[in-house]
Amino acid sequence: MSASTPIGDYALIGDGRSAALVSRSGSIDWLCWPRFDSPSLLGRALDPDAGHWQLAVRDVREVERAYLDDSNVLETRVRTIGGAAVVTDLMPVTDEKDKGRRLWPEHHLLRLARCSEGEVVVDMELVARPGYGLEQPRIRDAGRLGVRIEIAGGLLLLRSDAPLAIDPTGAIRAEVRLTAGQSVAFSLTLAIEGPAIAPDLTAAGELIDKSASWWRGWCRTELADGLWRDAVVRSALALKLMLFAPSGAIIAAPTTSLPEIPGGPLNWDYRFCWLRDASLTARALFGLGHWDEAEAFVSWLIHTTRLSRPRLGVLYDVYGRRPARERELDHFRGHDGSRPVRVGNAAQAQLQLDVYGEVVDAAAQLVRRRDHIDRDTRSFLTAIGEEVMRSWCLPDAGIWEPRGQLEPRTHSHLLCWTALDRLHGLAADGYLPRRLAAGYATVRERIRTRIVERCWNRQLGSYVSTVDGSQVDASLLLMSWYGFETPGSSRMRQTHARVEAELGARGGLLYRNRDPFTAGEGAFGACGFWRAEYLALGGGSVEEALAAFESLLQYGNDVGLFAEEIDPDTGEARGNFPQAFTHVGLINTALTLRRRIAELAARGWKRHTVEWPPAQVEAFS
Amino acid sequence: MNVLGWLLWGFVATLTMTALMTAAQAARWTRLSLPFLLGTMVTPDRDRAVLLGFAVHLVNGWLLALIYAAAFHSWNLATWWAGAAIGAVHGLFVLTIGMSLLPALHPRMANEQQGPTVRRQIEPPGFLALHYGFQTPVSLFAAHLVFGALFGAFYTL
Numbered sequence: 001m002s003a004s005t006p007i008g009d010y011a012l013i014g015d016g017r018s019a020a021l022v023s024r025s026g027s028i029d030w031l032c033w034p035r036f037d038s039p040s041l042l043g044r045a046l047d048p049d050a051g052h053w054q055l056a057v058r059d060v061r062e063v064e065r066a067y068l069d070d071s072n073v074l075e076t077r078v079r080t081i082g083g084a085a086v087v088t089d090l091m092p093v094t095d096e097k098d099k100g101r102r103l104w105p106e107h108h109l110l111r112l113a114r115c116s117e118g119e120v121v122v123d124m125e126l127v128a129r130p131g132y133g134l135e136q137p138r139i140r141d142a143g144r145l146g147v148r149i150e151i152a153g154g155l156l157l158l159r160s161d162a163p164l165a166i167d168p169t170g171a172i173r174a175e176v177r178l179t180a181g182q183s184v185a186f187s188l189t190l191a192i193e194g195p196a197i198a199p200d201l202t203a204a205g206e207l208i209d210k211s212a213s214w215w216r217g218w219c220r221t222e223l224a225d226g227l228w229r230d231a232v233v234r235s236a237l238a239l240k241l242m243l244f245a246p247s248g249a250i251i252a253a254p255t256t257s258l259p260e261i262p263g264g265p266l267n268w269d270y271r272f273c274w275l276r277d278a279s280l281t282a283r284a285l286f287g288l289g290h291w292d293e294a295e296a297f298v299s300w301l302i303h304t305t306r307l308s309r310p311r312l313g314v315l316y317d318v319y320g321r322r323p324a325r326e327r328e329l330d331h332f333r334g335h336d337g338s339r340p341v342r343v344g345n346a347a348q349a350q351l352q353l354d355v356y357g358e359v360v361d362a363a364a365q366l367v368r369r370r371d372h373i374d375r376d377t378r379s380f381l382t383a384i385g386e387e388v389m390r391s392w393c394l395p396d397a398g399i400w401e402p403r404g405q406l407e408p409r410t411h412s413h414l415l416c417w418t419a420l421d422r423l424h425g426l427a428a429d430g431y432l433p434r435r436l437a438a439g440y441a442t443v444r445e446r447i448r449t450r451i452v453e454r455c456w457n458r459q460l461g462s463y464v465s466t467v468d469g470s471q472v473d474a475s476l477l478l479m480s481w482y483g484f485e486t487p488g489s490s491r492m493r494q495t496h497a498r499v500e501a502e503l504g505a506r507g508g509l510l511y512r513n514r515d516p517f518t519a520g521e522g523a524f525g526a527c528g529f530w531r532a533e534y535l536a537l538g539g540g541s542v543e544e545a546l547a548a549f550e551s552l553l554q555y556g557n558d559v560g561l562f563a564e565e566i567d568p569d570t571g572e573a574r575g576n577f578p579q580a581f582t583h584v585g586l587i588n589t590a591l592t593l594r595r596r597i598a599e600l601a602a603r604g605w606k607r608h609t610v611e612w613p614p615a616q617v618e619a620f621s
Numbered sequence: 622m623n624v625l626g627w628l629l630w631g632f633v634a635t636l637t638m639t640a641l642m643t644a645a646q647a648a649r650w651t652r653l654s655l656p657f658l659l660g661t662m663v664t665p666d667r668d669r670a671v672l673l674g675f676a677v678h679l680v681n682g683w684l685l686a687l688i689y690a691a692a693f694h695s696w697n698l699a700t701w702w703a704g705a706a707i708g709a710v711h712g713l714f715v716l717t718i719g720m721s722l723l724p725a726l727h728p729r730m731a732n733e734q735q736g737p738t739v740r741r742q743i744e745p746p747g748f749l750a751l752h753y754g755f756q757t758p759v760s761l762f763a764a765h766l767v768f769g770a771l772f773g774a775f776y777t778l
């Protein structure tokens with residue numbers, strides 16, 4: 001079996017409803033239409049025969065790629081023996097008003113190859129394998145209209161200004177010779193709700209300009225500017241690609257089963273929305289000035305949890321429904337043989353008490369920003385408060401979602417404390433009935449006592465992952481972020497040292513924990529950023545924070561995307577890709593660092609370089 | 622036509638139907654709130670929307686009851702089962718055509734093609750309003766059956 005494309009070789013394009021992975025060699029190897037969590041139409045990232053759309057320039061010697069400035073329009077520049085070409089990949093986007101003025105396909109993927117120098121030959125091959133590779137589409141040449149690919153519930157239309165040939169195996173191919181200045185466009189559309197709309201290929205250039213301009217306009221917030229602007233803007237753009245515009249939900253990643261351990265079984269479906277990510281994500285969006293997205297996301301949270309209220313589920317689909325039961329796709333060989341390939345996620349059945357704190361914190365951010373609370377949000381928050389006061393001490397699966405073992409966990413306690421702390425604040429300020437404040441405060445103090453007394457291990461000199469436990473995990477670094485401990489407190493510094501000693505990896509990376517079930521997995525991208533942010537908050541010097549943060553930035557791929565995990569030895573991306581939570585970590589850390597630097601700069605601080613790891617941290621390892 | 626019967630029993634049937642849908646919401650069967658959806662056509666304020674939406678729903682109920690009454694008169698028959706039969710057709714219409722038209726009619730509702738522009742807005746109901754919970758079609762259909770049956774049972778020709 002041929003080796004799979006490395007995860008970090010992919011770039012992402014999308015339109016706020018679906019997304020596609022494009023490899024450096026010009027192959028779209030992952031596409032789920034019409035939604036992120038629909039069955040794959042192109043799935044070569046997980047199986048060589050599960051469909052792909054290749055647009056390759058022949059005899060390539062060099063490849064460079066980048067997104068067009070501040071956009072999600074991907075440009076791959078290739079140099080061949082006889083010339084050079086630029087391949088542009090995108091899902092065209094525009095604003096809703098413009099969509100109302102012209103016929104706009106329901107779903108559209110556009111690829112344009114342009115010869116910029118000499119002469120090049122471009123080979124196109126589309127192998128559509130809908131339904132996770134199980135469905136055999138009916139393919140028919142429709143002449144000037146293109147090639148019709150009939151799939152269950154819809155019609156794919158492939159159009160090009162080059163002649164298209166259908167092979168008996170169902171592959172659609174084209175071979176085009178271009179000289180300098182010439183270009184060829186390919187467009188793939190999906191129609192579900194009505195007759196197909198065949199895009200005008202002569203307008204491909206205009207669509208690219210319009211899309212790039214839309215993305216640039218979206219990025220233009222004053223708050224994005226500042227240090228590490230490129231990385232922050234790229235993270236915001238990546239996050240935006242994972243936001244499902246019709247509902248406001250944000251998925252964890254647009255892929256399933258990209259392996260955490262190459263060849264291993266830790267392969268999960270992340271095309272759903274985890275409530276856990278709420279607070280940090282809301283803060284990142286608010287922090288960058290993307291109010292509409294932040295408000296839509298928090299509104300989605302409040303709306304979506306209505307059916308299970310006051311209990312909160314762990315994850316939901318983009319419309320707030322429980323995802324289908326987890327199952328394995330036995331016919332998929334997996335990325336680099338990593339099996340099983342799973343769709344659906346069994347974590348949805350777990351009890352994870354930390355989600356309450358995340359959701360309440362996100363909702364509280366929204367209420368305070370708007371300085372207003374409506375009746376629905378009020379009843380939602382009071383119901384959550386009652387549930388937290390009732391169940392905070394239950395054993396649960398917690399943030400790392402181990403399958404099987406329930407324990408009372410420090411991070412879950414911390415987030416229940418956070419929930420009651422934020423609710424107490426809202427009640428004290430009159431957003432919730434003031435009479436509730438005393439009850440929130442009482443239980444909040446009970447939780448604090450439990451954490452301070454039983455989640456602190458005297459022998460280790462550190463907070464630990466579970467009540468009366470002896471292991472640490474990276475989520476302990478968030479205690480300062482939620483305001484439970486001041487970053488500079490002796491306990492937090494000791495905990496940081498212990499986490500660093502036990503979970504630290506090269507280059508500022510951090511493993512999430514030492515669970516035997518996940519042994520062999522990579523360092524967790526988000527955890528590295530949590531540590532850098534802890535230092536930035538005051539847990540270390542600003543130089544240490546800068547060194548940790550900038551060391552992590554190098555683990556993005558050539559277009560600035562981060563996976564869920566990173567192999568500390570090779571720097572390769574692992575797990576689902578790109579991962580929203582890692583990009584959220586990057587944005588939040590950058591914002592915190594900017595604030596800290598601004599405060600220090602006002603007092604005359606000047607930057608000097610510190611290599612990671614700094615001496616005092618190394619001393620603990 | 623029996624104007625008093627139309628006004629009175631149209632009011633009662635609409636009220637009962639709204640109560641049933643509210644109960645379905647309270648029982649966590651559905652997130653669908655017709656007063657909320659109707660009210661947010663007029664105002665983004667959630668609290669005012671429910672109130673306004675209820676008023677609009679009541680007027681809608683009366684108007685639709687006129688069609689029921691017209692059918693009863695044309696058949697020269699007004700019974701609970703005749704009302705329920707019209708209610709079934711009415712419910713099916715709302716679930717299939719009504720819900721699919723809603724994103725186009727509602728100024729604050731996203732549609733399935735929305736994106737990447739996002740606004741704080743109402744998610745679309747989807748086919749049979751399933752986006753609002755998988756028991757939504759049953760709840761909505763049953764509520765319309767009850768509306769028709771009640772109106773048919775008490776309206777006199």
